[in-house]
Amino acid sequence: MRIKPRNASDYALIAFPAGMLALFFVVPFGIMITVSFFQRVQGAFYEPAFVLENYARFLSMFFAGILGFSLGLAALVAVICVILAFPFTYMLTRQSRRVQVVWLVFLLSVLSLSEVLIGFGWSTLLSRTAGITNLFVALGLMETPMSLTPGFGAVLTGMVYQAFPYTVLVLYPALSRLDPTLVEAARTLGSSPARSFFNVIVPALRNSIVSTLIMVFVFALGCYLLPQLLGRPSQWTLSVLITDQAIYQSNMPFAAAMAVFLVLVSLSFVALALLVGKREHTG
């Protein structure tokens, strides 16, 4: 069906989207990279220059700590989400179509929620006056209600909440296309449901699991508000710090340098995920 584009009017079709994406995505990206080499001016904004000092700041212990924390937190979120979402998605794809659709609507609704609203929701649920500890007190599990935020637990919970629907939707295609005869064969040969899940399904989708882990890791790296709303400043991640430098410290060059760094980290992980994902199709 596909033909080679023949004349100008065929090319005109793609010119508009290509132009829009070039002007409003590639050019801003280029400007950001350029700004990352600019010189910051105290009290003003920045001035054109070619300095490496914005990148040199990466070499400090402070930055190494933030980077280590961001990567570790994102990895932890990815692992928790995949451990929860893999069996969940498997069960979901075995439900009737109607049940699946209801769940998908719910998952999409949670996924589309603003980070502001998720942060607000969890800070309410973990608060002293309206929070879950009031329920524990009513049940006699605790003496007095207490606040569970800010803290590392709150940040982790909020980020898992945000990333869980994403994880399910990334796993959903692979699991819903899984050949049902695989499990049937294992069951006929006398394997228990739990054993056939761990010995047949998990190995069959090993590569999907790894690429999902990486995709969720990149997704969690992008979380920019929850550490700020639910955590202490020591729990701020790279994304939060970039926003803070750009908006509140007016240090665009340093923010841009950190963003370039974040792009490189994310892109290399996405490339890895694509590579792993591709292996599954070729066997």
Next chain:
Amino acid sequence: MSTFMIRLFMGAMALFLAAPLAVVAGVSVNERKSLSFPPQGFSLEWYAQIFTDPGWRGALVNSFGVAVGASLLSVIVAFPLAWFLWRYHAPWARIVQILGLAPFILPPVITALGFLSFWSMAGFYGQPWTVVISHGIFFVTLPLVTLTLGFEAVDDSLVEAAATMGADDRTILRTVIFPLIVPYIISGLAFAFVLSLNEYIVAYMAVGFTVETLPIKIFNSLRYGYTPTMASVTVVFVVLAVLVFGLIARFGDLPRLLGAWRDDDGDR
């Protein structure tokens, strides 16, 4: 896994996902301005506030305006791209496709910072329309994905039949393809609309100091403490999202849109 265990686990996940929303719904009907749950008294005043308080109403109007403009723009950019990718064989066009997918895969703060540096360098920083373009580009991925699926679902024999009868590309697009992919256009629009409504960081970096959208307004108010209107806005947003995605599911094929192949898709 017994049926009981499956129900227990899925129920637990449902509870986890619903819990913060349930508490927010609870505090949104408190009679007084305090953050307490279970709610004390019952009042819908905080829902009325969204429309009666000039600040909140302004943010609501801004958010809807941006979301309508941005979702239309994202479809206008995505449609010719998806059509070209489906109709023509040109490997380099994949680069444009990757550019269309990139904003969604990269951490959003990167796109946001890109727009901040772009608009300030172009001298338009803070202009209200810049956020419409920013969101339109940021969310182009969604209609691009739904439209690509839509074009793939078009039966080749219909196109061939029309071509045999002497219809040119544009006539085929208008009379055969377009009616078939309208559902995919609508779902692309809807996805982009809901996400634009909720988006914070790109909007904040583009126009945060001049235009207040609802997420920006809520974040700004959060820094000064709690107002129940935040809770009522959250509930309205959740209801709206459920409504929009529910409509897509009602009139379209949501599992297929999200990548499931059904057994009756004979060509797989």
